[in-house]
Amino acid sequence: MGVNNTSYLCLCFRICSLATVPCLGMASDRPNIILINIDDLGWTDMSNNGSQYYETPNIDCLREKGIWINEAYAGAANSAPSRACLLTGMYTPRHGIYTVGEPNRGDAGKRKLIAIPNRTSLEPGIRLLPGVLKNSGYQTCHIGKWHVTEDPLQNGVDVNIAGNHAGHPVSYFSPYHNEDLTDGPEGEYLMDRLGSEAVDYLRKVDKTKPFFLYYATYAVHTPLQAKVDLINKYKEKLSTSAHDDPVYAAMVESMDRNIGRILDEVQALGIEENTFIVFTSDNGGVYGISRQWPLRAGKGSFYEGGIRIPMVIYQKGKYEKREICNMPVMQFDLFPTFLEIAGVRQSDLQLDGVSLLPLLKGKEEGFKGRSLFWHFPAYLEGNEKETVETGKDGFRTRPVSVIRMDDWKLIENYETGNVELYNIRTDISEKDNLALQNKDKRNELFDLLQTWKQKVKAPIPTMLNPEYGK
Incomplete structure (x- = not known):
């Protein structure tokens, strides 16, 4: 791929001693929470994690101040x-919810199995993070992409700006054609507008009570639309084989600028020491737009390029200035993390994640040897560019289940019954399938995966597709 893998492996800093976390439970002790969740931003789509083309000075600064989870x-x-x-x-x-929309996507003649039915919205009885925090005294605001129900206001959100079931904007320029966002002046840019809405919320929210701000900007999802001056800037800049789209680069910079506005406002308001900030992305980058080398493939795939995401956690004076390397965590760990820092005890919630606070404090017990799982009983097609590295004949993925434990990752394919085994520590690009060479590790992970599927009642696609081969 023309990339030196070692240049992307994080340099682990010495774990610094952190200030003792005060006893939680009193309103004055409960920090504000800002969750920044970018759409389709890949693991290398930042200038301090691999990109020599995109410019993300504000995210870079946050990473330098905070804790980067590799x-x-x-x-x-x-x-x-x-x-x-x-x-x-x-x-x-x-x-x-396994996928977006229809689970049987792609050429029917190339799909051996019938996919498991997919929900497109969460069931009404499921309790969501904003609602749990709201019931515990938090003010809650959502800005941007919601995508999991029709109305965030029915799920514990006090203030909703632009969020509904839509997965991407009709336009990044006003008029937006979004019933949950009033149009601005013609030509107003959506990222700038949502950034302004976030800053305005921070200024007006009651500072005597904690707040939860979920800033889930639609960017940098398609359609690729950016401001002309930034597009021209990147047309003149030297690109790389991995990152070469000037419109996407311009979108990344606009996204970064508005994150900078939010972070600057937190500092200006004097609430940086009492605000727990998380920056992350919802999945890997789109391979046809931005390659994630040395990671393999991209969005929609269960190789590293599709599921490994950036994550920075920061709270001034408590969680800052180091990196956590070689310790896999999953984004749903944020739910119990937020509950712990908020002093919320909800024993009736079914949470598969664990609080990251011990890890953030340098305690690795409970994280070493931990298994993470994925289950995708569906099909997801891809164009020629998107499937270059999946080897899936026009599909970003076919029905699979996946386990990651310590250095190892195993992928089970339901069409063939075959498995792939990779040592992610030594083979971050997932080039060498070790399933035949290391049968003991293959069998160990495979057995753990089967046990987990039984535990969570994962539905397995077994029905043959009568259109297959036609």
Whole structure:
């Protein structure tokens, strides 16, 4: 791929001693929470994590100030199921959203199995993160892409700006054709507008009570639309074989600028020491737009390029200035993390994640040897560019289940019954399938995967597709 893998492997800093976290439970002790969830931003789509073309100075600064988690994963390889995992704290078989829309996607003649039915919205009875925080005294605001139900206001959100079931904007320029966002002046740019809405919320929210701000900008999802001056800037800039689209680069910069506005406002308001900030993305980058080398493939795939995501956590004076390497975590770990820092105890919630606070404090017990899982009983097609590295004959993925434990990752294919085994530590690009060479590790992970599927009642596609081969 023309990339030196070692240049992307994080340099682990010495774990610094952190200030003791005060006893939680009193309103004055409960920090504000800002969750920034970018759409389709790949693991290398930042100038401090591999890109020599995109410019992200504000995210870079946040990473330098905060804690970078090198092996963070989304709960799924595309947006609706990933966001459902994040907001419910549960694996996909528990909430039933596996993909976006129809699960039997792609050429019917090339699909051997009939996919498991897919939910397109979360069931009304499932409790979501904003509602749990709201019931515990938090003010809640959502800005941008929601995508998991029709109306965030029915799921514990006090203030909703631009969020509904839509997976992408009709236009990044006003008029937006979004019933949950009033149009601005003609030509107003959506990212700038949502950034302004976030800054305005921060200025007006009651500072005597904690707040939860979920800033889930639609960017940098398609359609690729950006401001002309930035597009021209990147047309003149030297691109790379991995990153070469000037419109996408311009979108990344606009996204970064508005994150900078939010972070600057937090600092200006004097609430940086009492605000817990998370920056992340919902899945890997779109391979046809932005390659994630040395990671393999991209959005929609369960190779690293589709599910490994950036993650930075920062709270001034508490969680800052280091990196956590070689310790896989999943995005749904944020749900119990937020509950712990908020002093919320909800024993009746079914959460598959664990609080990251011990890890953020340098305690690795409970994280080493931990298994993470993915289940995708469906088909997701891809164009010629998107499927270059999946080897899936026109599909970004076919029905699979996946387990990641320590250095190892196993992928089970339901069409063939075959498995792939990779050592992610030594083979971040997933080039060498070790399933035949290391049968002991293959069998160990395979057995753990089967046990997990039984535990969560994961539905397995077994019905043959009568259109297959025609």
